[in-house]
Amino acid sequence: SYDLTQPPSVSVSPGQTARITCSGDALPKQYTYWYQQKPGQAPVLVIYKDSERPSGIPERFSGSSSGTTVTLTISGVQAEDEADYHCQSGDSSGSWVFGGGTKLTVL
Amino acid sequence: EVQLVESGGGLVQPGRSLRLSCTTSGFTFGDYALYWVRQAPGKGLEWVGFIRSKAYGETTDYAASVKGRFTISRDDSKGIAYLQMNSLRMEDTGVYYCTIGVYWGQGTLVTVSS
Numbered sequence: 001s002y003d004l005t006q007p008p009s010v011s012v013s014p015g016q017t018a019r020i021t022c023s024g025d026a027l028p029k030q031y032t033y034w035y036q037q038k039p040g041q042a043p044v045l046v047i048y049k050d051s052e053r054p055s056g057i058p059e060r061f062s063g064s065s066s067g068t069t070v071t072l073t074i075s076g077v078q079a080e081d082e083a084d085y086h087c088q089s090g091d092s093s094g095s096w097v098f099g100g101g102t103k104l105t106v107l
Numbered sequence: 108e109v110q111l112v113e114s115g116g117g118l119v120q121p122g123r124s125l126r127l128s129c130t131t132s133g134f135t136f137g138d139y140a141l142y143w144v145r146q147a148p149g150k151g152l153e154w155v156g157f158i159r160s161k162a163y164g165e166t167t168d169y170a171a172s173v174k175g176r177f178t179i180s181r182d183d184s185k186g187i188a189y190l191q192m193n194s195l196r197m198e199d200t201g202v203y204y205c206t207i208g209v210y211w212g213q214g215t216l217v218t219v220s221s
Contacts, residue, residue, distance in 0.1 A: 043211055
């Protein structure tokens, strides 16, 4: 197993771009997934396989990868995007590992 | 419509057992691995374990924190997965989710307290 590191919090004003990072030694070899979670709700997949967007997820959500760091970018942040964001990756056996989560605050 | 519904949560004393169920519909359950993820109050998500599909032997893997105490099983004919939790500890308290990745249940709360 290995660790994934996320910043505890990110704050942006409406309309700005939010970038949330996730770092881990195994990330160059494994895909990363991003989940959005609002209070009292189950997580929702917003990015899979580093940069793919599921149907129904707004285009303002995008993902990228560079070395041991992956980034979730939310362009033109809206108030409804305020939530916790969790990155998740895995190992070759199929086991999962999560980052500690990042609270996105829309000012 | 794809659905996953967890049930079986509740208040349990330390050292006791509890079995959670994940009832699925709207997709071919037998084609997918099924994961359990938990979230302690105010904390992040923690992977608990998973069970592979029949095509991959229905083998299981668990987080170190639960290995030897928790067991995942599945009944593809009913579209249900189970999480048997034994020797429960206070640190096992949290909301337990079942998921196939894209789709998640709404979770069931497990509280371990005397």
